[in-house]
Amino acid sequence: MTISYSQLPTQIEYPDEDGKPMAESDQARNYLTYAVEVLRIYFQNRTDVYVSGNLFIYYEEGNPSSVISPDAFVVFGVEKRERRSYKTWEEEDKNPDFVLEITSKSTRSQDQGAKKGIYAFLGVGEYFQYDPTGDYLNPRLQGLHLVEGNYLPCSATVLPDGTTSISSEVLGLELRLLPSGEWRFYDPVAGKTLLTHQEEVAARQAAEARIAELEARLRALEDR
Known part of the structure; x- marks a missing residue:
């Protein structure tokens, strides 16, 4: 029996990168690195928590175009290990529980539009955005939590020193916007900023x- 090449199953590729150079400002890159590193340190004793950032997440098997790449994200209930990309169907359909985007005017349409819609579709419980330059987001740090498929603003508290604090129920942490405009994770149990x-x-x-x-x-x- 002769089998033609057209009869062979097509191998679907899920690229690990899009071939485009990363064009990040120093501030955006520094905050992205900070978020991923401190969250990895914070969850270092948990083997069922995966923290990553700037990694392709494929959310529909057989369709490589169904992909998104958050600046930083956390998934609970999956193995903590290195991955070249994250395919939800290989992870018991576990989607990110927390997403953070370091946003700016150049990424505004995606962060406020397409990405926001996809995160809601995937059931991402909390979606935070931080604008280091304050180009368009006011206040610079904003959080959203998913309620019946729609994102609603997280409540913020202004501390006596002018710091704005937003609690993340998913992480058990606070995201704090300092009077200087800087942003940091804060552990309310330990009473300290994550470094x-x-x-x-x-x-x-x-x-x-x-x-x-x-x-x-x-x-x-x-x-x-």
């Missing part, structure tokens, strides 16, 4: 330098 490994090292060195300075002043007073 990257590099930031932790810098903070520890600064604290050690401060202690050394105080000890030197104390010795100088004793000598007098």
Whole structure:
């Protein structure tokens, strides 16, 4: 029996990249890196939580065009391991529970339109956006939570120092917009801001330098 090439099953490809160079501002790239790193640290003891960012998520088997790539996302109930892309049908149809987009004027139409609609369709419980430059989003940090298929704004609290805090029920964390316009994750249980490994090292060195300075002043007073 002779089989022609047309009778062979077609192998569907799901690319790991789109071939286009990443064009991110320093601020956008820094915040994207911060989000993924600190969330990985925060969930480091959980084997059933997957944290990633700028990764293709394919949400319809057999249709490579059904793809989206959040800046940062978290999926609960799946194995924590490295992936080249995330295919929902290979993950027991688990979609992201939390998504963060570092937004700007150039990505406004996607972040507020197409992406927002897809995230709602996929059942993403919380969708946050942060505009580091404040070009169009006011306030710069905004959160949405899914209610019966539609996104509604998350309530925000303004702290005495002017910091705006939005709670993420999905993560058990707060996203805080500082008066300077910077954004950080905050752990309300531990009572501290989440830091990257590099930031932790810098903070520890600064604290050690401060202690050394105080000890030197104390010795100088004793000598007098």
